[in-house]
Amino acid sequence: MNGAYSVLAIVACLLAIYAARHYLFTLHRMFARQRSLYAGIVSAPWPRLAVLVAAHNEEAVIADCISRLLTADYPSDRLLIIPMNDRSTDGTRAIIDRYADSHPALLRPFHRVGGTPGKAAALKEATAIVVREKLADVIVVFDADYLPGPQLLKQLAVPFLDPEVGAVMGRVVPQNTGVNLLTRLLDLERSAGYQVDQQARFSLGAVAQYGGTVGGVRLSALAQVGGWHENMLAEDTDLTYRLLLRGWRMAYLAHAECHEEVPQNWSVRFRQIGRWAKGHNQAMTKHALGLTVRGPVGWVARLDGLALLGVYAMAPMLLISWVAAVVALLMGGDAIPASLTALLALTMVAACGCLGNFAAFFEVAAAVHLDGHHARLRLMPWLLVGFVVSLVAVSKAAWDGWVVDKLMHRPLIWDKTVRYRRSGREL
Secondary structure, three states: OHHHHHHHHHHHHHHHHHHHHHHHHHHHHHHOOOOOOOOOOOOOOOOOEEEEEEEOOOOOOHHHHHHHHHOOOOOHHHEEEEEEEEOOOOOHHHHHHHHHHHOOOOEOOEEEOOOOOOHHHHHHHHHHHHHHOOOOOEEEEEEOOOEEOOOHHHHHHHHHHOOOEEEEEEEEEEOOOOOOHHHHHHHHHHHHHHHHHHHHHHHHOOOOOOOOOOEEEEHHHHHHOOOOOOOOOOHHHHHHHHHHHOOOEEEEEEEEEEEEOOOOOHHHHHHHHHHHHHHHHHHHHHHHHHHHHOOOOOHHHHHHHHHHHOHHHHHHHHHHHHHHHHHHHHHOOOOOOHHHHHHHHHHHHHHOOOOOOOOOHHHHHHHHHHHOOHHHHHHHHHHHHHHHHHHHHHHHHHHHHHHHHHHHOOOOOOOOOOOOOOOOOOO
């Protein structure tokens, strides 16, 4: 009985901390002055960019992404586009080669036919070529389904004029929101994650996370922290913390928007969340101790960094707390103690603020208001469905990553997200 109470109390306190964190982000984003650095710069000594486009069996979407990049408003003598064809077995290679033949000065294909699978391994090999041949100062990374606008490369390049900035992240906006209920809910999540969560963390001096796409990395910073680690499933989270621990700053640019394609069915979404959770938890086990005890990191960034590392551990802890609550209820006799009722109430309220990909309900409401899409508030009750899916997917990923994979010696496998769009049908 006492043990169940203790577990429930610990989990309730942790959940309350996360809920308070999200309330802080929401209130700061709504009422405090926001940092809008770099937004007004339109002319500058632009750094040399190598744009890496990650592609594994992306024949459905790769043409649109390359076409957008070829029309980007960036000095052509400072730009090189490198589509990374990572062991594709469909028509991806032929499409890339066709564009390379038409634009030999701007586009240089990189075709991988072997080696370690996964985006991190492809980035490592492509980046090595860029460094060895001194092709760029900064790399910008896109996934193949992304649709960058003409000004986006300049927007992402501007912060690198600041020598303290090691990485930059733009805002991701879903382009297929009108397909069904799931895509509309994911639009709400993305809006909360970037409009509120990322912007508030950047303004507060916390951890503005590099998100793996629609972002850039300074090559000298990348070299200082040891380059890409191909054994990491979430190479972006891993790089965020290695840069943070070496004193590099990361910038978030809310005005640098890029469209993406979000999952259109729940099974694909379930696997996507699981992949994120497993990779994030892998980064947590690697970096939590180092962030706690060392590094030139301020206390705001240190506390937020630890909370960010632990965000995907909250789902299994919530399930554990529910088991503890059932045990306490069954062993408590006929009368339910007031202390147990209070703990259960605190757990239920706080749980809405820490699960999923920044899926805090109050952050969603603030983001909808800031974006001016007030009609979308009618979808708020349906976020409970996403909450349950996230709870199960994240908990399963934690069990697999921490227990099953280790016992069965299973390697971490990148689960590619299904594409729905076809080239020529962008928006």
